[in-house]
Amino acid sequence: MTGSPQHVPVLMYHSVSSEATDAFREFVVPPRLFAEHLAALHSLGYSTTTITALAQMRAQGTPLPERLVAITVDDAFADFADAALPALASHGMVATLYVPTGYVGGRSAWLADEAEDHRSLLSWSQLREISGHGVECGAHSHSHPQMDLLDRRAMTREIGLSKALLEDHLGRAVTSFAYPFGYANATVRRLVEQLGFSNACAVRDLVSTPADDAYAIPRLTVTQDVMAADLASMLQSARTARQELTSSARAVASRGLRRAGLKKRGTHPSRHDWWAPTSA
Numbered sequence: 172m173t174g175s176p177q178h179v180p181v182l183m184y185h186s187v188s189s190e191a192t193d194a195f196r197e198f199v200v201p202p203r204l205f206a207e208h209l210a211a212l213h214s215l216g217y218s219t220t221t222i223t224a225l226a227q228m229r230a231q232g233t234p235l236p237e238r239l240v241a242i243t244v245d246d247a248f249a250d251f252a253d254a255a256l257p258a259l260a261s262h263g264m265v266a267t268l269y270v271p272t273g274y275v276g277g278r279s280a281w282l283a284d285e286a287e288d289h290r291s292l293l294s295w296s297q298l299r300e301i302s303g304h305g306v307e308c309g310a311h312s313h314s315h316p317q318m319d320l321l322d323r324r325a326m327t328r329e330i331g332l333s334k335a336l337l338e339d340h341l342g343r344a345v346t347s348f349a350y351p352f353g354y355a356n357a358t359v360r361r362l363v364e365q366l367g368f369s370n371a372c373a374v375r376d377l378v379s380t381p382a383d384d385a386y387a388i389p390r391l392t393v394t395q396d397v398m399a400a401d402l403a404s405m406l407q408s409a410r411t412a413r414q415e416l417t418s419s420a421r422a423v424a425s426r427g428l429r430r431a432g433l434k435k436r437g438t439h440p441s442r443h444d445w446w447a448p449t450s451a
């Protein structure tokens with residue numbers, strides 16, 4: 172089986188750091204492991220793309236490179252500048268960073284339940300510099316709420332304000348959105364489109380294909396339990412069949428969740444795995 176270059180894995184990271192509470196462990200990858208992941212991708216011959224570039228290639232029917240992967244990083248933690256960006260740059264790789272604009276230059280107040288509200292976020296000047304290095308900066312709402320619990324007016328503000336602030340500060344169009352906690356409902360999805368985004372990322376343990384809704388691009392959660400060799404086998408499975416990657420990725424993810432004590436759905440961080448299928 173040769174697989175299809177149209178099947179593009181979209182990887183999701185959060186913090187690249189050595190420190191995390193048990194509750195947040197799933198969302199932290201140590202810098203050394205992150206570098207090993209990138210080295211594995213490099214040695215397998217993968218090239219990287221931003222999410223908007225991927226969405227544009229798909230919309231225009233541009234043939235994709237043989238081995239393509241998209242790296243996304245949510246929440247704009249300050250460790251992106253210290254740990255992730257140098258590792259990406261050393262391989263000439265690009266990524267997409269999703270920014271909750273209400274916390275730029277501050278701390279991760281939305282993570283109080285996980286006792287992770289002390290994490291520093293990048294400043295606007297750092298984001299400007301980062302966006303000049305081939306990193307796409309997308310919106311991740313303003314205050315990182317559970318969007319489906321808001322009324323329409325508040326949804327509109329969260330989506331529109333995050334776009335406007337990023338565009339003002341970065342001086343470029345912001346066209347990609349990532350749903351906080353990885354999921355959305357139909358109203359949120361429609362508003363993201365109506366407010367001028369061309370694509371949006373969700374979280375599902377699936378490789379992305381051209382058949383996907385551009386406003387529900389599935390992403391694979393990469394935890395610190397995914398060793399570089401695991402990542403390589405996940406991506407090689409992606410080249411053969413979407414179903415195979417699904418089971419492979421789920422096995423890796425559930426191993427990680429078991430180790431982190433988060434196996435039961437309904438605990439706060441595992442909401443990242445949810446996607447409301449009726450909303451597509």
Ligand SMILES: [Zn+2]
Pocket residue numbers: 245246311315351352
């Ligand atoms: Zn987030």
